[in-house]
Amino acid sequence: MSNIETSVSSFNHLQAAHCENGVTTALLGHYGIHKITEPLAFGMGSGLFYIQLPFMKVNGGPAISFRTMPGMIFKRTCKSLGVTVTRKKYSDHKKAKAELDERVLAGKPTACQVGVYYLTYFPKEYRFHFNAHNLIVVDKQGDNYIISDPVMENLVTLNSYELERVRFAKGAFAPRGQMYYPGENLHEPSDEQMKKGIIKGIKLNCRDMLDIPGYFAGTSGIAHTGRQIKKWKNRLGDDKSRMYLAQLVRMQEEIGTGGGGFRFIYGAFLQQSHQFLPVDELFDISNQFTAAGDKWRDAAVQASGIFKGRLGAQADYDDMGDRLIEISQLEEKAFRQLKTLIKKLK
Amino acid sequence: MKKEEIPQDEGYFGHIAKEVKYAVDSEGKYITGQSTGWKVKEEANEVAWQAFETKINEAKQRVLNGEISPVYYWMEKRMMDLAIVAQYTGLWKWRVKRHFKPKVFEKLSEKRLQKYAEVFEVSIEELKKPF
Numbered sequence: 001m002s003n004i005e006t007s008v009s010s011f012n013h014l015q016a017a018h019c020e021n022g023v024t025t026a027l028l029g030h031y032g033i034h035k036i037t038e039p040l041a042f043g044m045g046s047g048l049f050y051i052q053l054p055f056m057k058v059n060g061g062p063a064i065s066f067r068t069m070p071g072m073i074f075k076r077t078c079k080s081l082g083v084t085v086t087r088k089k090y091s092d093h094k095k096a097k098a099e100l101d102e103r104v105l106a107g108k109p110t111a112c113q114v115g116v117y118y119l120t121y122f123p124k125e126y127r128f129h130f131n132a133h134n135l136i137v138v139d140k141q142g143d144n145y146i147i148s149d150p151v152m153e154n155l156v157t158l159n160s161y162e163l164e165r166v167r168f169a170k171g172a173f174a175p176r177g178q179m180y181y182p183g184e185n186l187h188e189p190s191d192e193q194m195k196k197g198i199i200k201g202i203k204l205n206c207r208d209m210l211d212i213p214g215y216f217a218g219t220s221g222i223a224h225t226g227r228q229i230k231k232w233k234n235r236l237g238d239d240k241s242r243m244y245l246a247q248l249v250r251m252q253e254e255i256g257t258g259g260g261g262f263r264f265i266y267g268a269f270l271q272q273s274h275q276f277l278p279v280d281e282l283f284d285i286s287n288q289f290t291a292a293g294d295k296w297r298d299a300a301v302q303a304s305g306i307f308k309g310r311l312g313a314q315a316d317y318d319d320m321g322d323r324l325i326e327i328s329q330l331e332e333k334a335f336r337q338l339k340t341l342i343k344k345l346k
Numbered sequence: 347m348k349k350e351e352i353p354q355d356e357g358y359f360g361h362i363a364k365e366v367k368y369a370v371d372s373e374g375k376y377i378t379g380q381s382t383g384w385k386v387k388e389e390a391n392e393v394a395w396q397a398f399e400t401k402i403n404e405a406k407q408r409v410l411n412g413e414i415s416p417v418y419y420w421m422e423k424r425m426m427d428l429a430i431v432a433q434y435t436g437l438w439k440w441r442v443k444r445h446f447k448p449k450v451f452e453k454l455s456e457k458r459l460q461k462y463a464e465v466f467e468v469s470i471e472e473l474k475k476p477f
Contacts (some may be wrong), residue, residue, distance in 0.1 A: 015363075015366055017366040017378070039368070039376070059394065059397075117425075121362070122362070123358050123359060123361060123362050125358040125359075125391065126358065128425060129425060129430055151363065151366075152362070152363045153363045153364065170430055170433035170434045171426075171429065171430045171433065174433070243393060243394070243397050245390075246389075246390040246391075246393035246394055247390075247394065249387060250387065250390045250391060250394060253384060253386065253387040254387065255359055258366065258367055258368040259369070259381075264347055264367070264368035264369065264376070265368050267368070267370075268368050268376035271376050272376075286376075287374070290347070290370060293347060294347060297347065297386075300386050300387070300390075301386055303386075303390075304386040304389050304390065307389065307390065307393050308389055308393075
């Protein structure tokens with residue numbers, strides 16, 4: 001599909017691990033900020049998280065997320081860079097189309113939040129009712145929109161009916177026609193500004209992972225899930241436990257995470273931060289996140305042994321639970337060290 | 347994850363686009379690489395699809411038994427739930443639930459059937475006779 005020509009020739013399609021990081025990086029790049037990479041956007045936006053929402057189920061399984069709320073990465077990163085953000089929701093489909101068309105036809109690429117269920121270029125196996133996907137509408141030719149979707153390798157197209165459908169997808173996190181974009185003619189941030197943004201992003205991420213009260217969020221949330229897993233076999237029976245474990249692995253490794261539940265992207269962020277924040281300790285902490293990501297991947301292998309039926313004894317569930325408890329300790333140590341380091345800098 | 351450990355198994359998404367993964371090179375520096383898929387993750391997806399398949403087959407059996415209308419079957423087939431169907435059709439949940447009754451479904455207006463057909467991406471024929 002690389003033969004799609006766009007009149008907005010200056011727009012560079014950027015493939016990224018995660019859609020919101022990708023949209024943020026590509027849009028800021030298009031409007032004039034080139035210092036931001038996907039890992040920097042993720043870290044400045046305090047993207048890393050863990051939560052197992054209590055009392056909530058997704059597709060009948062546990063509601064687990066490895067990242068912050070949709071929309072926050074773009075919002076926080078832009079705020080740190082002093083970039084204004086416009087975000088609009090619509091109830092009127094016609095108005096939503098007209099306002100998007102106006103921008104796109106004026107050569108202004110614009111991001112939309114969409115649902116993937118009716119997203120025609122996705123493989124049918126991935127068309128779940130998931131509504132927090134992000135893409136950039138780059139251009140319009142006749143009835144076709146040229147789309148830069150960060151998880152795709154090249155530009156793709158959607159006709160106006162298809163685009164309207166995904167913009168007005170229904171269910172949890174319904175996008176309600178949402179479109180958003182940064183200001184124009186942006187100035188490249190100074191290194192000092194980058195440094196400040198990085199510090200702010202790290203601080204907030206430390207707070208999210210260490211200081212949220214209760215047992216279900218941050219590093220203590222990981223241990224909570226670990227303790228729960230040990231009880232699943234008895235409480236839920238084998239079939240349901242396997243489904244639950246599969247759901248955990250999907251949230252951790254599905255398109256968008258960059259592998260290891262976003263922990264590798266965070267490791268990359270800390271490394272890239274060094275050029276603006278030259279403290280060698282960042283490399284050491286980055287290694288700790290790499291190790292945590294590897295442990296998450298090993299845990300996924302253990303989980304697959306259970307959900308594919310190769311393993312299934314209580315001891316196997318205990319082993320799985322202990323792995324998460326160990327990861328929780330590793331990440332807590334890494335974030336405490338990061339918190340202390342950042343305090344010293346200020 | 348090391349660069350050479352980026353998984354290259356066959357994946358459903360990999361047929362459409364390779365995914366970007368972050369990994370470290372031999373000097374410990376982060377780089378990006380592409381992955382066609384990872385067996386462990388693909389297996390997790392299979393478990394999720396099997397759970398959907400089971401629900402779809404149960405729905406099919408219930409329609410064949412005359413216990414429930416095809417709206418229920420199509421809801422399961424399209425991996426929706428009552429809330430999602432209600433939102434897409436613009437109906438109250440209790441009304442959709444009423445349309446699960448075969449007798450009520452038989453009397454639905456053409457307009458109502460058309461709406462369901464659109465949401466489930468089928469013709470009115472298929473909507474009424476799914477198998």
